Amino acid sequence: MTGTAEPWMTVAAEPRMTVAAEPRMTVAAEPRMTVAAEPQSGQPPQGRLERMFSQRAGQVLTLFGRDLFGGPPAPGLQTSGPQTNGTPLLGMVGDEYRLGPGDELSLLLRGQVSRSRLYRIGADGLLLIEDLRPIAAAGRSLRDVREEVEAAIAVAHLQTQAFLSVVAPRQVGVLVLGQVARPGRQQLPAFATALDALQAAGGVLPDGSLRAIRLLEPGGQETLVDLYDLMTRGDGAATRLLADGTRLVIPPIGPVVAAAGAVKRPGLYELPAGDGGLTGPDDTADLLALAGGSLRPGQDRSTLLRYDAQGVERPQPVSAGTPLPLRDGDLLLHAPLGGARQGSVTLGGAVAEPGERPLAAGMRLAGLVDADMLPADIYYPVAILLRRPAAGGPPEMLALDLAALLAGHQGEEARDGDRLLLLAATDVAFLRSRAVLSLLAGRFPDPGAVAACPGLASLAAALTADPGGPLAAGPGALAATGMEGPPLPCPSLFIDDPDLLPFLLRQSVFLRRGVMRPGPYPVAGPVALSLLAPVAGGRHEGRELAHPGQVADAGGDGILLAGAVRQPGLRPFDGGSLRSLLTGAGAPLPDAYGLAAILDRADPAGPARRTHLFAPADVLAGRFDLRLRDGDRVTLFHQTEVMAAPDNPDTPDPLEPAARALLRERTIAVRGGVMRPGEYPVAGPAPLDLLLRVAGGLHPDADGARVELTPHPPAGPDTDPFAGQPRLLPQGSAGAQSIPPGSALRVGLRQRPQERRSVLLAGEVMEPGTYDLAPGETLSGLLTRAGGLTADAYPDGTIFTRESARLAEEEGLRRNARELDRQLAQMLGGKNPPDPARVDLLRRLTEDLRGVSALGRITVKADPGVLADRPELDIPLMPGDRIHIPRRPLTVTVSGEVLSPASLLFDPEKTPRDYLREAGGLTRYADDGRIFIIHPDGAAEPLRSGWLSHRAMAITPGSMLVVPRDAEPFEWLPLAQSITTILSQIAFSAAAIAAIQD
Known part of the structure; x- marks a missing residue:
């Protein structure tokens, strides 16, 4: 190939997805799916009562109020269940909060007296603060107690401000029993209600009562909690605050009735519990009102389905004037009457102006459609006429040929109430979607997709009603077996008229082979295959007729180009051949990879397929061509896909594993003076000039006279031992030289590549900025060049980071994550796998390990006086180093497993215990035996034993106390002895980054 670089060999700015040519998967025969009303995807599973009523009503019905417990626990609830985080949300404690024994308060004094202390209200209700008289706090609001404390502090200490807040609200124990997900004792904040207790217990089960919940208070008083009061009026006993020792008993669900059909809130409704004082619904009128009423005003027609004493369901007519009292198991089906317009016809679907048209005398259906109103993707083979029967009932569906209708070949007269629906290409495409083909093939589709598309539910019902019929067991169902189909959204046509989907499938010809988009295509009647095949992206030259319900092939398997x-x-x-395939519409894109592509071909000797590599550049240059066979699959790659780094486990490979393995078998390494050095897969020997162009061309500093080739050494005992030695290629041979696979090519450079030789110096120096390094320069020399330190500089807290150290730290964390994943996989495959809660805990730990960002900090000495006395501590600088000299800090930071991480005012008299107490103390997850301190220079040191009782370590300004997480939840792992170190690494990395950000 000669001349300038081809445009299709340019590297694109972003990667593209490769359409893999994979064989269709054959699905084993499965039993035909039974139609069942399923809730939306992501909703909790239905209870037994919901399933029974849904089957009776023919639509999905859920228990009124079940979504009350569908979300996560209320923020701030501290429960004893496995989902607790152990820390209440303090932001929920407002000024109106009523204090009581057990509440823990924080008092911060600033001014002439500066200190911070924690105080707990005693069992006698008194708040005891040194230097103040006892304050009666129990039963009073936080605002009142704060004002009294501020007034008392103002008298006791001059020029001192007081700040009082609730650190940890007291807890109340509530016993929740009966029909809940997690019965037992729940620890809740003092401001919790009955609803909070139920939420903490996992919510009421689908078979539990929402209307007869017994609330037993410590004094013996009993109250019935009706959640219907909360859901309909927003009040009731469910909003009352709970006292310590309260019991909640949730009995099984009581009598249940249901409302379905054309109501605003269809569902199941629990009847009131006997004479317990709970209200409604009492009759069908109350039930209709509770269900939100009718969807539209006007006359209605309701039917009450009721079981008699023998268990037989019998319908009873109901009118608004004569409501019937309700019984357990009643189902009210509501359907409004009237609403139909007279003297009009309707045009809908894929038209510019859908809607009703007045019916004129002698009006024809063809007069409804104007060719100028049709979109570009209109589907001509069929239109649907919905006609109102004279005897009433559902409309009759008729298939019309839209092309013949527009041409005037069908002159049927329009009737009052007719609806003519036109189809778009997107409507027809849904017939070959994944969900439709799964139903036709007898597979189980996504229940959420069925629930979201009424047309799919209607199709499932039709298949279940006639399992041996043409739709369920005909040729189309057999043709759908093994086909996957694209995941397409449900068109509005099948949401508004669900029965259209099974009707169109009965009217469809299933095009199977020889088309780009195989699947069902609806037609009004027999149609010439030569006219239908182009709609599906195929071509047919014969005169055969295709009939509804028939499977037709427009040709062979065809050639798949991806x-x-x-x-x-x-x-x-x-x-044709490869050259004809890769021209015109099949031409490669500008960023296509020209040295290797895949041809997948069926093996004529057996059922297997063989994969071959070829070079698209050779095909387009006329150096190679191959005659194609029916069923061939050709895949070209984007250059960014081929050159992606697949060895990084955290980055997904854009290519399929089989394709990547095939490309790795033959590569040519291109090094040195090219714009994009790397290993390039090839189909065979590649021309030197083409290989250099694919590698981005020569570098501006490249020496074209020094192109070195290291050929792949041949194998065998009789080969020349010097055949694999490097050799220089003769000048001017780029057009004729061919480089075999396995070789290495290196282009020389005229001068050594320039490296980045700068460092960043910031903070308290006289001239901060970016400095170019001199060979062998050290930190003291750089500080001298920058004019020295300022008067506010704090050299002991210098933050010195290096990229190589950061990469090493992150690799250690990722290596620990991979080891934990390996051990977890081994344990899951063993005889005694761990429980799901522990597995989830470990997976969260590995995610933290992969997500933690390292800093790459190195401990250095930056004081010029120290470096002058001890030159061995003067660190040599490397390109890319970052040095930050901070101001002298006045705080000590406490982070990790403490209740309130904060930066606290430095006090030389304070001990580590003082700082931890001011940060709220340790959490329940803290490892108090492995607390460590990070000194201002970045060095870490564990606190010595006895630190809680002795002042064993001096803490300097700018230090950080880090409390790591306890490794007790991971003691079941074989790697348990290393978990403590891993948790400390996470805490250290997070604390170090927080320190540099401050």
Whole structure:
């Protein structure tokens, strides 16, 4: 190939997805799915009563109020269940909060007296603060107690401000029993209600009562909690605050009735519990009102389905004037009457102006459709006429040929109430979607997709009602077996008229082979296959007729072209070659990789397929061509996909594993003076000039006279031992030289590549900024060049970071994550796998390990006086180093497993215990035996034993106390002895980054 670089060999700015040519998966036969009303995807599973009523009503019905417990626990609830985080949300404690024994308060004094202390209200209700008289706090609001404390502090200490807040609200123990997900004792904040207690217990089960919950208070008083009061009026006993020792008993659900049909809130409703004082619904009128009323005003027609004494369901008519009293198990089906317009016809679907048209005398259906109103993707083979029967009932569906209708070949007269629906290409495409083909093939589709698309539910019902019929067991169902189909959204056509979907499938011809988009295509009647095949992206030259319900082949398997081409897809087999395939619409994109592509071909000797590599550049240059066969699959790659780094476990490979393995078998390494050095997969020997162009061309500093080739050494005992030695290629041979696979190519450079030789110096120096390094320069020399330190500089807290140290730290964390994943996989495959809660805890730990960002900090001495006396401590600088000299700090930071991480005012008289107490104390997850301190220079040191009782260590300004997490939840792991170190690494990395950000 000669001349300038081809445009399709340019590297694109972003990667593209490769359309992999994979064989269709054959799905084993499964039993036909039974229609069942399923809730939306992501909703909790239905209870037994919900399933029973849904089957009776023919639509999904849920228990009124079940979504009350569908979300996460209320913020701030501290429960004893496995989902607790152990820390209440303090932001919920407002000024109106009533204090009581057990509440822990924080008092911060600033001014002439500066200190911070924690105080707990005693069992006698008194708040005891040194230097003040006892304050009666129990039963009073936080605002009142704060004002009294501020007044008392103002008298006791001059020029001193007081700040009082609730650190940890007291806890109340509530016993929740009966029909809840997690019965037992729940520890809740003092401001919790009955609803909070139920939420903490996992919510009421679908078979539990929402209307007869017994609330037993410590004094013996009993109250019935009706959650219907809360959901309908926003009040009731469910909003009362709970006292310590309260019991909640949730009995099984009581009598239940249901409302379905054209109501605003269909569902199941629990009847009141006997004579317990709970209200409604008492009759069908109350039930209709509780269900939100009718969808539209006007007359209605309701039917009450009721079981008699023998268990037989019998319908009873109901009118608004004569409501019937309700019984357990009643189902009210509501349907409004009237609403139909007279003297009009309707045009809908894929038209510019859908809607009703007045019916004129002698009006024809063809007069409804104007060709100028049709969109570009209109579907001509069929239109649907919905006609109102004279005897009433659902409309009759008729298939019309839209093309014949527009041409005037169908002159049927319009009738009052007719609806003519036109289809778009997106409507027809849904017939070959994944959900539709799964139902036709007898597979189980996503229940959420069925629930979201009424047309799919109607299709499932039709298949279940006639399991041996043409729709469920005909040729189309057999053709759908093994087909996957794209995941397409449900068109509005099948949401508004669900029965259209099974009707169109009965009217469809299933195009199977020889088309780009195989699947069902609805037609009004027999149609010439030569006219229908182009709609599906195929071509047919014969005169055969295709009939509704028939499977037809427009040709063979065709040629599948995928990947980096202008128009990927299936093409009919015409006996052409690779060169004809890769021209015109199949031409490669500008960023296509020209040295290797895949040809997947069926093996004529058996059922297997063989994969071959070829070079698209050779095909387009005329150096190579191959005659295609029916069923061939050709895949071209984007250059960014081929050159992606697949060895990084955290980055997904854009290519399929089989394709990546095939490309790795033949590569040529291009090094040195090229713009994009790397290893390039090739199909065979590659021309030198083409290889250099694919590598981005020569570098500006490249020496074109020094192109070195290291050939792949041949194998065998009789080969020349010097055949694999490097050799220089002769000048001017780029057009004729061919480089074999396995070789290495290096282009020389005229001068040594320039490296980045700068460092960043920031903070308290006289001239901060970026400095270019001199060979062998040290930190003291850089500080001298910057004019020295300022008067506010704190050299003991210098933050010195290096990229190599950061990469080493992060690799250690990722290595620990991989080791934990390996051990977890071994344990899950063993005889006694761990419980799911522990597995989830470990997976969260590995996610933290992968997500933690390292800093790469190195401990250095930056004081010029110290470096002058001890030159061995003067660190040599490297390009990319970052040095930050901070101001002298006045705080000590406490982080990790403490209740309130904070930066606290430095006090030379304070001990580590003082700082930890001012940060709220340790959490329940803290490892108090492995607390460590990070000194201002970045060095870490564990606190010595006895630190809680002795002042064993001096803490300097700018230090950080870090409390790591306890490793007790991970003691079941074989790597348990290393978990403590891992948790400390996470805490250290997070604390170090927080320190540099401050």
